[in-house]
Amino acid sequence: MRAATSNNTLWQTLALFKPVAYFAGATLALLTCCRLLLAGLYAERVDSAINWLDFIVLGVRADLIQVGYFTLIPLLVLSPLSVVLHKSIAQRWWRRLWTAWFLICALVLWFMEISTPAFLAQYDTRPNRLFFEYLAYPKEVFSTLIHGFAGWLFTGIASTLVFVYLSYRWYKKSEHNFQARAIKRRYLIAVIPVLIVTTLFGIRSTLAHRPANPAFFAVTSDAMVNSLILNSTYTLEYALYNLKHEAQANRVYGKLTDEEIINEVRKVPYLANLEFPFAEYPTVHYQPASAKRKVPLNIVVILEESLGANFVESLGGKPLTPNLERLKKQGWWFENLYATGTRSVRGIEAVISGFLPTRARSAVKLSGSQRQFFTLADALSREGYHTEFIYGGQAHFDNMASFFVGNGFQSVIDQDDYEFPKFVGSWGVSDQDLLNKLHQRLSQADNSVPQFTLAFTSSNHEPFEFPDSEITLAEQPKQTVNNAVKYADHALGEFFAKAQKSDYWQNTLFLVVADHDTRVYGEELVPVDKFHIPGLILGADIQPKTVSEIASQIDLAPTLMSLAGVSTYTPTIGQDLSRPEFTPANRAMMQFGDNYGWLEGSKDGQILTVLQVEQPPQLFHFEPEQKILLPLKESVSGEHIRKVTSYAMLPSVLYQRRAYYVPKLK
Incomplete structure (x- = not known):
């Protein structure tokens, strides 16, 4: 009889932990169903x-990690209550706290999963750092959701409300039916450690030296499919966790010392014979201008939102940019120019600062780069230039205004500075308004002071809003990316028609370049063709030229200063492509999530080297015409990997040491 009573008491003790079992079972089922539904939307890529079967099993393992985290917290926090859980009132409060906690956790899991399809369609990955970064800009984000993903938005809101209502009903019912049971303290003391150890094992998910992390589940060459294996709550939490490692973001690619990295990068031919006079700023060197001018030229950078090569016919894309095609015959046309990343701030970072990409946030957003960080504006302001940023939206977006003002820009013009704009959309005034403002500012500028201006367009941004009756639409409905690109090109053509007739044309150097392509996605570890962008330098006395070699956005800043006649110190390791004595480096680097791509030309074609986190490097042959990557089985030379790894790690070294800056010269 005593044994039976003892067994009953044990089962009664275990029954107290039913909420754990309910939560684990229900959430694992929920996450698996959501994963399969998402996989169904991209079945061809998953297949x-x-x-x-591997996809499902790995998914469950990833879900166990997240469920384990949510379970471990109350186990650790509420365990001290075990000494009094033999009392009925303590059992009731224990039950309430567990149930409330698990319902909140289940709601978080549901909300993140229902938010995923729209995010996945936009960014080709589960929610990551961008998910919470853009919460700071509700106007722009909500407008994009309304116009581009209204169905998912309202489905998410409605289903979440239903989830909350059903959860509340279940909670009230469980409270009504709950009855305290006779349990023994020694059983509690025995059961809770077992649950904690089991939960910790589920979180670790492996007996290997290191616990599982997202890299553990990166088992395919398709980054999007790898993200599907995980769940969205986990990917978001991991992004938050990684914020504390941003300064060291790209150190994960190798074990080289700072000195080895710096020495390796300095070996490149166009840097090899230069002096680096500042020990604390190891990449700072003097760059003499290739163009000898009595008065340096104005420099204007027109950064085009999301204008990938796929929209430019002569680059293998659609015939949507006739004005750009016409203008390319008047200046330096880059046939093989590549963006360093997939976001606007990454394009700003590369074009305006010449800074290499990392897994971390762009330098535009990082706290350590808000002051004393190299930009074209800082360098040119020291040479007597007036420096200005012109934008059609709110300049605080993506922290642009703070970064610019802190690093050499003397003037910022944004949406509030347009008195009678022709058109205002979700992202600000139209490209025509922006470029009209640019023309006005250049026309009114003091001719005795050289000007540096960055103008950043926004019409070609989802939800693709622009004025009516300005173009013949490429397709229906109106608000599509193809129509927005055609409008952006139309506004650009209008501007240059006026600029070429203006007084400032003969002493101004223009760069027209994209920040990145639109919706960068693909099955490859690094979808190279989605990084391909147009670039054009024209104006003043620039003679037509086609640059066919592979080039990167980081090469544009040193080239612009050199052509404008500005000799100065600079920390950028991009190549001045105007120097005839140096063979073009014929390489580009690009960051795609956690993967670092290095594209290099050769007599056998273009070779892509991909560095991954906690994975061996991989080599691919890139076919530009077919836009495909073919895996190469050849072994990768240690010298080549050392070079690529050094370039990948260098930005983290420079950022950590606050060394990407030219010290004030006496």
Whole structure:
């Protein structure tokens, strides 16, 4: 009889932990169903990347990590209550706290999963750092959701409300039916450690030296499919966790010392014979201008939002940019120019600062780069230039205003400075308004003071809003990316028609370049063709030229200063492509999530080297015409990997040491 009573008491003790079992079972089922639904939307990519059984099993393992985290917290926090849980009132409060906690956790899991399809369609990955970064800009984000993802938005809101209502009903019912049971303290003391150890094992998910992390589940060459294996709550939490490692973001690619990295980068031919006079700023060197001018030229950078090569016919894209095609015959046209990243701030970072990409946020947003960080504006302001940023939206977006003002820009013009704009959309005034403002500012500028201006367009940004009756639409409905690109090109053509007739044309150097392509996605570790962008330098006395070699956005800043006749110190390791004595480096680097791509030309074609986190490097042959990557089985030379790894790690070294800056010269 005593044994039976003892067994009953044990089962009664275990029954107290039913909320744990309910939560684990229900959430694992929920996350698996959501994963399969998402996989169904991208079935072709999943099917070509991984066996479906492996996909499901790995997904459950990833979910156990997240469920484990949510379970471990109350186990640790509420365990001290075990000494009094034999009392009925303590059992009731224990039950309430567990149930409330698990319902909140389940709601978070549901909300993140229902938010995923729209995010996945936009960024080709589960929610990451961008998910919470853009919460700071509700106007722009909500407008984009309303116009581009209204169905998912309202489905998410409605289903979340239903989830909350059903959860509340279930909670009230469980409270009504709950009855305290006779339990023994020694059983509690025995059960809770077992639950904690089991939960910790589920979180670790492996007996290997290191616990599982997102890299553990990166088992395919398709980054999007790898993200599907995880769940969205986990990917978001991991992004938050990684914020504390941003300064060291790209150190994960190798074990080289700072000195080895710096020495390796300095070996490149166009840097090899230069002096680096500042020990604390190891990449700072003097760059003499290739163009000898009595008075340096004005420099104007027109940064085009999301204008990838796929929209430019002569670059293998659609015939949507006739004005750009016409203008390319009047200046330096880059046929093989590549963006360093997939976001606007990454394009700003590369074009305006010449800074290499990392896994971390762009330098535009990082706290350590808000002052004393190299930009074209800082360098040119020291040479007597007036420096200005012109934008059609709110300049605080993506922290642009703070970064610019802190690093050499003397004037910022944004949406509030347009008195009678022709058109205002979700992202600000139209490209025509922006470029009219640019023309006005250049026309009114003091001719005795050289000007540096960055103008950043926004019409070609989802939800693709622009004025009516300005163009013949490429397709229906109006608000599509193809129509927005055609409008952006139309506004650009209008501007240059006026600029070429103006007084400032003969002493102004223009760069027209994209910040990145639109919606960068693909099955490859690094979808190279989605990084391909147009670039054009024209104006003043620039003679037509086609640059066919592979080039990067980081090469534009040193080239612009050199052509404008500005000799100065600079920390950028981009190549001045105007120097005839140096063979073009014929390489580009690009960051795609956690993967670092290095594209290099050769007599056999273009070779892509991909560095991954906690994975060996991989080599691919890139076919530009077919826009495909073919895996190469050849072994990668240690010297080559050392070079690529050094370039990948260098920005983290410079950022950590606050060394990407030219010290004030006496």
